[in-house]
Amino acid sequence: MLLYQKILQFLRAPAVLLVLSVTSLLFANANANTSHTELKQKALHANLHQSDYWHALVHYYPTRLYPLRNSKGEFESHVDDARFFLAENGKYDPQAELLATIDALFDEQAPNLPDAVLCKFVARNKWLRKELSLPTLQVPDECVDYHTYRGNIGAGSMTLVFPASYLNSPSSMFGHTLLRFDPEDMTNNSPLLSWALNFAADVGDEAMSAGFAFKGISGGYPGKFSSVPYFEKLKEYGAIENRDIWEYKLDLTPEEIDRVLDHSFELQDMLFDYFFFRQNCSFRLLELIDVGRPGLNLADQFPYTAIPADTVKAVSNAGIIAEVNYRASQGTQLNHSISTIPRKNRHWIEKVQAKPSVTQAEAFKKLTPDVQARIIKTANELLTFRSRKSQQAQETAKRRLELLRLISQLDNDNDALDVPLPDSPAEGHDTTTVALTRGRTSSTNYTEAALRVSYHDVLDREKGHARGAGIELGTLRIRRIDDGSTRFEGFDLVHLQSFNGSFSQINGLSWEIIGGLNRNPFIEDDRLSARFDGSVGKSLRVGKNDIAYGLIGASANLFLGPGKTFANAHIRLGIIGYRQYGGSQIELRFDSIQRQSLLTSLSFTQNIPLAKNHALRLNIKTHRFNSESSEDYSLSYRYHF
Amino acid sequence: MRNILLATVLLGASSTTFAVAPGGPGCGWGNALMEGSSGLGAHLVASSVNGTYGNATIGMTFGTNGCSVDGAITYGGESLVWFDNVLEEYSTDVAVGEGETLNAVAVMVGIEQQDREHFGKIMHSNFSQLFPDTEVTSQEVMDSMIALMSLDSTLNKYVG
Numbered sequence: 001m002l003l004y005q006k007i008l009q010f011l012r013a014p015a016v017l018l019v020l021s022v023t024s025l026l027f028a029n030a031n032a033n034t035s036h037t038e039l040k041q042k043a044l045h046a047n048l049h050q051s052d053y054w055h056a057l058v059h060y061y062p063t064r065l066y067p068l069r070n071s072k073g074e075f076e077s078h079v080d081d082a083r084f085f086l087a088e089n090g091k092y093d094p095q096a097e098l099l100a101t102i103d104a105l106f107d108e109q110a111p112n113l114p115d116a117v118l119c120k121f122v123a124r125n126k127w128l129r130k131e132l133s134l135p136t137l138q139v140p141d142e143c144v145d146y147h148t149y150r151g152n153i154g155a156g157s158m159t160l161v162f163p164a165s166y167l168n169s170p171s172s173m174f175g176h177t178l179l180r181f182d183p184e185d186m187t188n189n190s191p192l193l194s195w196a197l198n199f200a201a202d203v204g205d206e207a208m209s210a211g212f213a214f215k216g217i218s219g220g221y222p223g224k225f226s227s228v229p230y231f232e233k234l235k236e237y238g239a240i241e242n243r244d245i246w247e248y249k250l251d252l253t254p255e256e257i258d259r260v261l262d263h264s265f266e267l268q269d270m271l272f273d274y275f276f277f278r279q280n281c282s283f284r285l286l287e288l289i290d291v292g293r294p295g296l297n298l299a300d301q302f303p304y305t306a307i308p309a310d311t312v313k314a315v316s317n318a319g320i321i322a323e324v325n326y327r328a329s330q331g332t333q334l335n336h337s338i339s340t341i342p343r344k345n346r347h348w349i350e351k352v353q354a355k356p357s358v359t360q361a362e363a364f365k366k367l368t369p370d371v372q373a374r375i376i377k378t379a380n381e382l383l384t385f386r387s388r389k390s391q392q393a394q395e396t397a398k399r400r401l402e403l404l405r406l407i408s409q410l411d412n413d414n415d416a417l418d419v420p421l422p423d424s425p426a427e428g429h430d431t432t433t434v435a436l437t438r439g440r441t442s443s444t445n446y447t448e449a450a451l452r453v454s455y456h457d458v459l460d461r462e463k464g465h466a467r468g469a470g471i472e473l474g475t476l477r478i479r480r481i482d483d484g485s486t487r488f489e490g491f492d493l494v495h496l497q498s499f500n501g502s503f504s505q506i507n508g509l510s511w512e513i514i515g516g517l518n519r520n521p522f523i524e525d526d527r528l529s530a531r532f533d534g535s536v537g538k539s540l541r542v543g544k545n546d547i548a549y550g551l552i553g554a555s556a557n558l559f560l561g562p563g564k565t566f567a568n569a570h571i572r573l574g575i576i577g578y579r580q581y582g583g584s585q586i587e588l589r590f591d592s593i594q595r596q597s598l599l600t601s602l603s604f605t606q607n608i609p610l611a612k613n614h615a616l617r618l619n620i621k622t623h624r625f626n627s628e629s630s631e632d633y634s635l636s637y638r639y640h641f
Numbered sequence: 642m643r644n645i646l647l648a649t650v651l652l653g654a655s656s657t658t659f660a661v662a663p664g665g666p667g668c669g670w671g672n673a674l675m676e677g678s679s680g681l682g683a684h685l686v687a688s689s690v691n692g693t694y695g696n697a698t699i700g701m702t703f704g705t706n707g708c709s710v711d712g713a714i715t716y717g718g719e720s721l722v723w724f725d726n727v728l729e730e731y732s733t734d735v736a737v738g739e740g741e742t743l744n745a746v747a748v749m750v751g752i753e754q755q756d757r758e759h760f761g762k763i764m765h766s767n768f769s770q771l772f773p774d775t776e777v778t779s780q781e782v783m784d785s786m787i788a789l790m791s792l793d794s795t796l797n798k799y800v801g
Contacts (some may be wrong), residue, residue: 009758190745192727231727231745380733397775404736408768414737 038105039132040099040247049095056291056299057124057263058084058261061092078223081271086117102128112113114199119143123262123291134497149265150288153195153227155257160198160321161230162246162312163237164425165466173469175308175425176237176453177282180230180247181261184254191247196230197264199223199272199284200425222271225264227286234327240388242331244466246425248315249323257294265292282311290316296320307454309425310463316426328419330385331506335541336419337378338503345371349505354377356402366626373410377417379403382505428464429613430640431455439619441635445482448489448634450475457582458576459498459617460638461609467578468510468547469540470497475516488528490518500539501547501578510539510549520557522591522599522625523566529557535572545578555591568593582608600624724749725779732772738765750786751799759795 048054057063069395073092077085086098104117105125118125118140126137139146159180169208179197185188201223237243252260272284283306286298296318302311315321328336334532338346344368351358352375358364359376367375378402387396391429437448453474456465477489493516500508513534519526535553542548557566573585584606603621610616617636622629660747696746724731727742734740739761747757764771771785790796 188748190741190748192741192745193723193748229723231723295684377737394775399730401772404732404772405769406732406740407736408765414739447716624785 026410039106039134040102042132043098043102043128044095048128050296051131052095053127053291053294054098056092056287056294057127057266057365058094058097059287078272078500079267079270080273081383084266084270086121092387104219106134119146121266122146123259123266126259126262139209145251147479148264149227149268152262154183154189155254155261156186157182157249157414158252158257158260159191160248160289160312160315161233161252162248162425163233163310164243165243165245165469165471175243177285177308177311179260179285179288187256192231192234195226195227196231196233197285197288198228198233199281216554221228222273223284224269224271225267225433227268238327238329239321242329244329244332245310245327246328247325248312248321248426249325250289250315251288251322252292256500258294260288264288266416280306282306282308286311289320296323303443303453307431307457309428310431312426313428313430316424321426326419326421326424330381330388330594331502333417333419334378334381334385335508337374337381337417338505339544340417341371341374341378345375346503348375348504349378349382352376353383353399353403356399356406357407359437369411369414374416376403376406376410380407385506423463426465428456429461429609431458433482433640435617435636435638437634439632441632442630446483447478447577448479450477450636452476453539457495458499459585459605459607460640461607461612461615462578462583464613466574468497468499468501470495472496476557489515490516490528492516493520496561499547499549501541502539502577503541508541509536510537510551512551512553520625521630522596524559525556527559529559529566531555531557535570542575547576549574549576571599582606597626607638614638615640660753672680686727721795727778728782731782735761735764735768735771746786750790752796756795759793760779760790763793 012475055075057109059078061074063074070090075092075094077091079085079091085097085100086104087093089095090097090100101121102123106123119142120142122139124135129137130133131410141147159176160180161180178199180191180194181197182191182194188331207493221437234245237245249450283299283302286306288303290296290298291431298311298314298318299315337350341349345473348358348364348367352364356376359372364372364375377610379398383396383400383403385398387393418422420536432451433452435448435450435452437450439446439448451474452472455471455473455474457470460467460470460546471493473491475492477491478486479489480486492514495514495516496513497596499512499513502505511534513532515532516530517528518531519528520531522527533553533555536553537549537551537553539547539549551571553570553572555568557568559565568591570589570591572587572589574585576583584604586604587602589601589603591601594597601621601623603619605620606618608616608618615638617638621632621633623631647801653789662749694796724746725746728747730740730742731746735741743761746755752760765787770789791800
């Protein structure tokens with residue numbers, strides 16, 4: 001290498017360069033020049049600029065898909081970085097970019113700086129050589145960055161990693177995806193030493209500012225790929241954010257993985273447009289998989305939105321998942337560990353974590369060794385969980401070390417606390433929903449049609465989804481009343497539910513927010529209003545399958561046109577239960593409607609999944625207001641697709 | 642054999658002689674190593690606080706943050722920084738006697754597959770020696786590991 005660098009240095013001397021140029025003009029020029037012109041003709045003749053693979057490599061999309069965007073041509077690349085294009089108009093012109101690429105790679109007369117084009121666009125180069133029947137590319141040794149990148153990142157297998165949605169953070173409720181690359185020989189390696197490829201919005205220091213969410217959704221931030229150590233991501237998601245992690249090892253050949261890595265190298269540090277709902281991590285990873293195995297057309301399945309869970313399903317449906325692995329988050333592990341300890345002994349967990357020496361007490365020693373071991377391990381998990389976001393406290397650290405020492409002296413089955421494998425998110429119901437409802441109120445009967453763009457509510461079929469978490473976007477309801485009138489019933493722009501079903505040892509915060517348009521028969525004669533409703537409170541796991549909650553909150557109704565603005569306060573008490581036959585919710589709710597009397601509502605909802613994508617839902621609601629009662633009964637058929 | 646030598650070299654280097662931090666001057670990785678690691682206590686209570694390893698996160702992104710990309714950030718070179726960052730998980734695995742981090746550390750120090758279970762047992766039965774108090778640093782833990790291995794008839798072949 002050193003010798004090579006010296007030679008390079010020597011070559012860079014202007015005099016030598018001049019001599020070389022002249023030489024190449026004299027001897028190589030005619031031949032090289034003809035051949036690269038011929039190559040361009042050949043490429044155009046083969047319509048390479050229109051081929052799917054070229055569009056995948058440069059990330060071109062037809063602009064007709066996005067009529068609202070002001071575009072300069074028939075195609076536009078999602079890459080928003082001048083360094084990625086070799087033609088001036090390359091972002092909008094696949095043909096010009098192709099010709100410029102051939103010029104740069106194969107015109108031996110051009111001042112072809114190795115580190116600029118040859119070393120960067122290896123995937124383009126390899127593909128073009130194949131299409132143009134040129135000899136296979138040997139990437140020159142002086143492409144140090146490329147060789148370092150490929151040398152560091154394992155190319156034995158590729159794993160799609162899905163940190164699932166987690167409670168209490170709306171922006172992460174959809175989940176995230178990244179790719180992990182392992183070397184071929186995993187007996188002498190570990191995923192903890194592997195690299196991951198992550199695509200994220202480059203938000204800088206603004207992450208917590210008020211404009212963050214809006215800019216992320218609307219495309220105010222650029223996004224880019226970065227290589228990160230996988231263990232770091234495991235810590236971030238499993239411990240800090242408390243998300244369960246799914247790993248889907250993909251069934252790809254070494255050649256396909258090579259293509260992904262070569263292309264990901266082309267994309268290193270390149271800025272992309274980033275839109276939260278589509279041009280996000282998951283969409284970009286699908287594109288990479290498409291580059292690896294042409295013809296899967298995964299990205300094309302998501303022209304408008306790419307929800308990580310949906311993209312995982314698409315990969316699963318493509319039949320390229322070879323192996324599934326699950327990593328429980330700290331919170332999931334802790335909840336499970338607590339559940340394995342007999343109820344009457346659970347009080348020890350708190351005591352042992354607070355003062356490990358109580359394990360020497362007579363009363364503790366009377367427990368069976370197995371229960372003692374579970375309590376000590378669970379106490380350690382609890383302390384770990386509680387201290388995961390706190391700053392160092394010497395006293396806490398001492399307690400943890402003491403617990404670890406106790407654990408090291410235990411002689412028992414290490415697998416006793418293993419979390420059983422939950423259902424994979426790939427098995428969840430599909431995420432767009434239509435519902436047809438027939439119902440009756442005290443005054444009339446009605447038929448209602450509803451469409452929900454995405455994704456899941458707390459009562460929908462639980463399989464593959466986090467219990468107690470709901471996220472709904474864009475729910476439209478149209479109602480036809482039996483007297484013949486049809487009306488716009490409401491539109492929920494966003495509806496988030498987070499009912500944390502943890503044991504009492506874990507602080508279970510719950511909340512729910514709804515924003516959109518709705519009608520309320522008790523306010524302003526059922527007129528349409530803009531509504532925002534938020535509740536927050538505590539929840540608790542009771543029994544094996546129920547979450548009990550108590551929330552307080554407020555809502556505001558703003559009437560379009562002439563009318564008042566109402567602000568209401570409310571209290572909600574309820575239980576959400578998960579049974580073999582589906583999810584149910586009972587809730588007692590008190591609304592103090594401004595300047596009027598108390599509205600008391602009691603509701604019961606039962607969802608009965610019939611199959612993965614079909615369900616029935618029964619809803620019974622009674623209201624008491626101004627000493628008058630009213631009811632609303634309905635039965636819905638729900639279909640996910 | 643090679644890996645453990647490398648680790649030992651790095652251990653010495655981090656406290657004394659390296660003129661340039663691995664990864665090059667100004668590299669987040671290298672700096673994290675040079676700045677020395679906090680004791681086990683910090684890991685036990687704040688193992689997963691974002692930013693425990695500061696700039697190292699960004700530094701490992703290729704070609705940014707002053708990190709050279711010429712191979713310094715490789716297996717051997719990353720061992721100690723990596724070890725420092727998994728110390729909490731490692732201590733838990735050693736206490737339990739098994740786990741992914743325990744296996745990864747064994748891989749890191751070059752233990753062949755057939756000896757890894759034995760390595761885990763030796764570490765497990767010497768928990769208190771590896772982790773005597775909350776002040777112990779990753780370097781000291783690594784030193785104890787090497788000492789334990791050299792005293793063991795199966796594992797001493799992996800030590801220098």
